[in-house]
Amino acid sequence: MSRQREVIDIYLRRVLCAILTERSVTRAGATLNESQPAISSALKRLRDITGDPLLIRGKSGMVPTEYGLSLLGPAQNALRDIVSLGARPLPFEAALSLRCFRVGCPDYLDVAFLPAVVELFRASAPHATLELHPLATDFDFEVALEQGDLDLVVGNWTDPPEQLRLSNLFFDEIVCLVSDSHPFSHCGRLTAEQYTKSPHIASTPNFIRQRSFIDVHLARSLVASSSVAPLSHVASVYHERFRAGAMPPRDLCVRH
Known part of the structure; x- marks a missing residue:
């Protein structure tokens, strides 16, 4: 029954990159601020896990094996990904943003709301783009938001979805509109x-x-x-x- 290989953790990946780059246990220890015995112990663990010597003695010193060199690129990429995960995101600057913002909105906002939005958008984010998507009864805006096809949706909900974060954009009053020839045009208050x-x-x-x-x-x-x-x-x-x-x-x- 075969024994499951040990996982190469972050520390071992750092040691692997150092010894393959420096081609010396001593120099790898200096680079990582670790003692030579600690690097030697880590190299032994790496050899046991990979089943390859990784670093062998050549005519002019220690040289990586072919398999060892094949691990260098993936190990370096993995470490960069880990570093990026811990990095703080840069603050958003609208004036420098090149992002495309996708907004779903009903048709009546084209007249009542859109001109002011476009004017403010162009002044605040001159390099960004704005895409407006019409809403329809056969369009599932919740799925579009989850999948990143829309950044936000403007609407009037009687029962808003609980999983969405909402903010009041503006308030407007609903009125009854009739023509001058309509029987209710001069009746006063309409029930x-x-x-x-x-x-x-x-x-x-x-x-x-x-x-x-x-x-x-x-x-x-x-x-x-x-x-x-x-x-x-x-x-x-x-x-x-x-x-x-x-x-x-x-x-x-x-x-x-």
């Missing part, structure tokens, strides 16, 4: 019952497995909704041919 019983337009949710926040609010108020024309793009409610009510954000109404 939820009046709204739901009248033909109206409702934007579909931007996220997979999510309900519209308006539908959720109405359901919590125990108000049944009927005669709804769903639209995937909220900006479509401003088309002059629509004669139904809609509930877009106030800021978007003001901009139109």
Whole structure:
């Protein structure tokens, strides 16, 4: 029954690199600030693990074996990787960043939010790039975030995913928008019952497995909704041919 080989730990890798580079146990000890007996003991362990002498005597001194030289590059790379794991990340500097930032956002932000974001982005990170990805009901933004396809998502969640870190970006009021010819255009305060019983337009949710926040609010108020024309793009409610009510954000109404 064969005996399982001992693992070459970090210390042995450092010794291996030193003796193969210095080609001397004495000089390897000086490089690592270790005594010659300690390096000799480590070399013996390395020979037992690899089954190769690693360092042999030649005409002009000690020389690495062919197998020993084949281990030098991988051992050096492994040590560099270990050092990089312990290194502190450099602080982020937007002015010097070359990174591509990928943001998922709903369509209405193109008008209400995007121009200011682009202006601030270009001023703060002139060498970086910004990619905006539209959200749809068949697009799983949670998977995109986990896999690194998106850096962040802008949205309006009634029940946000628990595993995501959230931050409020801005607040906006939802209003009811009707045309001048609509019966409710001059009725004053509109009740939820009046709204739901009248033909109206409702934007579909931007996220997979999510309900519209308006539908959720109405359901919590125990108000049944009927005669709804769903639209995937909220900006479509401003088309002059629509004669139904809609509930877009106030800021978007003001901009139109």
